[in-house]
Amino acid sequence: MAGLTFASLREIFLRLYSRPFAVMKQNKYDEPEFFAAYGRLPRSIYGLAAGLEWTAFRALLPDLRDKRVLDLGCGFGWHCHYAQEHGARTVIGIDLSEKMLERARRTTHSPGIEYHRCAIEDIDFPANQFDVVISSLALHYVEQFELVCRKVHHCLAPNGVFLFSVEHPIFTTLPAQSWFHGEAGERLHWPIDNYQAEGRRRTNWLTENVIKYHRTIATYVNTLIDSHFLIKRLEEPKPSLDTTDPDVQDQSRRPPFLLIAAVKA
Amino acid sequence: MAGLTFASLREIFLRLYSRPFAVMKQNKYDEPEFFAAYGRLPRSIYGLAAGLEWTAFRALLPDLRDKRVLDLGCGFGWHCHYAQEHGARTVIGIDLSEKMLERARRTTHSPGIEYHRCAIEDIDFPANQFDVVISSLALHYVEQFELVCRKVHHCLAPNGVFLFSVEHPIFTTLPAQSWFHGEAGERLHWPIDNYQAEGRRRTNWLTENVIKYHRTIATYVNTLIDSHFLIKRLEEPKPSLDTTDPDVQDQSRRPPFLLIAAVKA
Numbered sequence: 001m002a003g004l005t006f007a008s009l010r011e012i013f014l015r016l017y018s019r020p021f022a023v024m025k026q027n028k029y030d031e032p033e034f035f036a037a038y039g040r041l042p043r044s045i046y047g048l049a050a051g052l053e054w055t056a057f058r059a060l061l062p063d064l065r066d067k068r069v070l071d072l073g074c075g076f077g078w079h080c081h082y083a084q085e086h087g088a089r090t091v092i093g094i095d096l097s098e099k100m101l102e103r104a105r106r107t108t109h110s111p112g113i114e115y116h117r118c119a120i121e122d123i124d125f126p127a128n129q130f131d132v133v134i135s136s137l138a139l140h141y142v143e144q145f146e147l148v149c150r151k152v153h154h155c156l157a158p159n160g161v162f163l164f165s166v167e168h169p170i171f172t173t174l175p176a177q178s179w180f181h182g183e184a185g186e187r188l189h190w191p192i193d194n195y196q197a198e199g200r201r202r203t204n205w206l207t208e209n210v211i212k213y214h215r216t217i218a219t220y221v222n223t224l225i226d227s228h229f230l231i232k233r234l235e236e237p238k239p240s241l242d243t244t245d246p247d248v249q250d251q252s253r254r255p256p257f258l259l260i261a262a263v264k265a
Numbered sequence: 266m267a268g269l270t271f272a273s274l275r276e277i278f279l280r281l282y283s284r285p286f287a288v289m290k291q292n293k294y295d296e297p298e299f300f301a302a303y304g305r306l307p308r309s310i311y312g313l314a315a316g317l318e319w320t321a322f323r324a325l326l327p328d329l330r331d332k333r334v335l336d337l338g339c340g341f342g343w344h345c346h347y348a349q350e351h352g353a354r355t356v357i358g359i360d361l362s363e364k365m366l367e368r369a370r371r372t373t374h375s376p377g378i379e380y381h382r383c384a385i386e387d388i389d390f391p392a393n394q395f396d397v398v399i400s401s402l403a404l405h406y407v408e409q410f411e412l413v414c415r416k417v418h419h420c421l422a423p424n425g426v427f428l429f430s431v432e433h434p435i436f437t438t439l440p441a442q443s444w445f446h447g448e449a450g451e452r453l454h455w456p457i458d459n460y461q462a463e464g465r466r467r468t469n470w471l472t473e474n475v476i477k478y479h480r481t482i483a484t485y486v487n488t489l490i491d492s493h494f495l496i497k498r499l500e501e502p503k504p505s506l507d508t509t510d511p512d513v514q515d516q517s518r519r520p521p522f523l524l525i526a527a528v529k530a
Contacts, residue, residue, distance in 0.1 A: 170435065170457060180445070180456065191445065191454035192435060192519045196503050216520070217482055221499040231496045234486040238461050254457045255481070 025119050026141070026211045029075075029097035037206035039103075048078045052248065053165050053257040055240030057136065060233055060261040062161050064088045067131040070155070072120045072148070072164075073138025077104030077113065083132075084112045092130075094118040121147050125155035135164035137257070140172055140212045143200075145219070149227035156264045162229060168236060168258040172214040175201040179250070190254040220260060229262035290384050291406070291476045294340075294362035302471035313343050317513065318430050318522040320505030322401065325498055325526040327426050329353045332396040335420070337385045337413070337429075338403025342369030342378065348397075349377045357395075359383040386412050390420035400429035402522070405437055405477045408465070410484070414492035421529045427494060433501060433523045437479040440466040444515070455519040485525060494527035 028034045042050035051057070065087035071079050074093030083091045091113045095101050101115045120135070121144050133152045142148055152162050171177060173195045179187040198219060201212045221231060236255035239248050293299045307315035316322070330352035336344050339358025348356045356378045360366050366380045385400070386409050398417045407413055417427050436442060438460045444452040463484060466477045486496060501520035504513050 170460070174454070180454070189439070189445070189456035189458040192457055193454040195435070195501075195519045196517045216501050218499050218501045221486075221496065225496070225498065231486065231490070233490065234483050236460075236481050236483045252461045254460045 025096060025121070025143075027096050028141075028207070028210050029095075030099050031207070034207045034210075035097075035099045041206075043078075044076060048082060051136075052239040052251055053137075053237050053259065056235045056237035056257075056259055057163070057165055060163050060235065060259060061134070062132060064132065068129065068157075070094070070123075070125070070130045070133045072123070072133065072135035072152075073141070074104060074115065075100050075136070075138075077108035077115065079134055079136055080104070080113045080115075081108035081110065083134075084110050088112065088132075090114075092116065094120070094123060096120070121151075123148075123151050123155070125151075127154055128157045129155045130160060131157055132161045132163070134162075137165050137167065139164055140166045140214075143213050145213075145215060146223050146227070149223050149229070153227050153229065153264055158264055160264045161232075161261060162224075162264070163259070163261045165257050165259045166220070167212065168255040169195070169215060169217050169220075170254050171256050172201060172212055175203050177203050177205065187250055187253075217258065220258065224260065224262045228265050230265045231260065232263050233259075233261040235259040290361060290386070292361050293406075293472070293475050294360075295364050296472070299472045299475075300362075300364045306471075308343075309341060313347060316401075317504040317516055318402075318502050318524060321500045321502035321522075321524055322428070322430055325428050325500065325524060326399070327397060329397065333394065333422075335359070335388075335390070335395045335398045337388070337398065337400035337417075338406070339369060339380065340365050340401070340403075342373035342380065344399055344401055345369070345378045345380075346373035346375065348399075349375050353377065353397075355379075357381065359385070359388060361385070386416075388416050388420070390416075392419055393422045394420045395425060396422055397426045397428070399427075402430050402432065404429055405431045405479075408478050410478075410480060411488050411492070414488050414494070418492050418494065418529055423529055425529045426497075426526060427489075427529070428524070428526045430522050430524045431485070432477065433520045434460070434480060434482050434485075435519050436521050437466060437477055440468050442466075442468050442470065452515055452518075482523065485523065489525065489527045493530050495530045496525065497528050498524075498526040500524040 038044055048054045064083050066089045069083040069088045069091045071093040074080050074095050077093055080091045080093040093104060094116045096119045098117055101117055104115050120138060120142050133156055139145060174191060174193055180189055180191045182188045198215050199213060201214050203210045203212050224231060236258055239251045303309055313319045329348050331354045334348040334353045334356045336358040339345050339360050342358055345356045345358040358369060359381045361384045363382055366382055369380050385403060385407050398421055404410060439456060439458055445454055445456045447453045463480050464478060466479050468475050468477050489496060501523055504516045
């Protein structure tokens with residue numbers, strides 16, 4: 001133990017703890033119960049057309065022909081498959097969940113698509129590698145949005161497009177993520193509170209204890225601008241499904257999703 | 266009556282009715298009861314510093330030295346006065362209310378400021394006449410936001426700034442504009458409903474029957490973009506007043522104001 005002075009111990013301590021703390025990332029989609037419940041959602045069974053925000057998302061996609069596309073949080077690979085079918089030159093889908101990727105490889109496999117296991121915040125692609133980066137309903141699981149914006153800006157080519165959807169801040173502000181009900185169980189209205197308190201929300205969605213991150217609209221927009229993106233479009237779409245299902249119709253009473261298309265300036 | 270054929274009558278009819286219908290504009294601020302109540306608000310008595318959003322608004326203002334400034338809905342003229350004090354070359358304030366202008370001329374008069382009576386939608390300035398156009402909590406009274414954006418873009422010089430605050434869409438979506446209260450009268454949460462139904466809201470604010478216009482955040486942002494503005498900043502500020510007043514503190518529970526700074530591209 002010769003040489004382990006107080007000064008050297010202090011040095012070791014500082015080296016260890018001055019590193020940025022690794023952020024623990026929840027991998028809910030690899031939990032069997034959650035994965036099974038997710039697999040029963042209409043969008044898991046029927047694909048993109050069953051997503052209430054798909055029509056709005058598709059309208060914001062650029063022409064994908066001959067483009068290099070990255071999908072952050074690719075899940076079952078529906079968007080990768082769409083990009084590949086619409087002429088993308090290369091498609092890379094990343095996801096933290098091995099189960100999701102296994103399903104993506106099985107059902108939406110194609111020679112033009114690569115699937116990699118990686119957390120969204122951990123991507124490490126070279127500069128100018130992609131023309132289009134998309135992310136569908138994944139970034140509200142990510143704590144470090146600013147880091148993601150910086151990395152996406154880095155790996156996008158000039159004039160490249162970053163298009164994403166997230167749960168709307170009106171939707172994420174309260175952990176219950178639920179209507180306020182009247183005595184007869186009717187949906188009276190959607191409650192808002194603690195809007196300015198950004199950060200972790202422990203929600204119950206499909207299963208208990210699903211960690212999401214609430215950010216204000218201002219944070220989404222200004223973080224993109226600070227990361228040198230131009231805002232091209234912001235959408236809070238109504239459900240695009242033509243249905244008499246009251247659960248779907250009620251989605252028009254408050255916006256469930258926020259979509260932003262931005263361009264690398 | 267010779268010559269008044271069916272064809273000529275039809276011509277007269279078409280000429281009359283093919284003109285765009287004039288939109289009736291409510292002039293609540295000239296109603297004595299409303300004007301008196303408005304005069305009792307902290308921001309009417311103490312000026313800009315008493316506005317919960319003023320710190321955020323001021324932070325978005327460009328350097329005003331030697332700038333030509335237009336204020337849409339100038340009210341008591343506080344913002345005009347601020348611009349003039351901070352070196353603006355010329356300042357024009359417009360408002361629909363004669364009472365507001367009379368008060369502005371009396372209390373914030375200066376040789377560098379002109380006050381004109383005009384509805385915001387009716388401005389008709391030549392191209393490139395202003396460097397900065399501001400509007401504080403007025404545009405939610407205006408039905409035709411797209412028309413205003415077009416006119417502001419026209420009268421701004423290239424790289425000119427359009428900065429405005431409005432009541433936040435979370436605030437305007439329900440006409441009651443009120444907290445949902447518990448049985449003991451406590452503020453349980455802020456209710457949201459009918460968010461997608463843009464348009465007229467008959468609210469009670471200071472007096473009964475105050476017409477405001479609800480627009481989604483997407484509409485504010487995309488209308489600016491479609492009018493060839495670049496979005497520079499979007500803010501949903503917390504109250505900037507340091508106070509223990511629970512009414513003010515509760516303003517942090519949901520955003521009362523939306524601020525957008527845009528630049529003529």
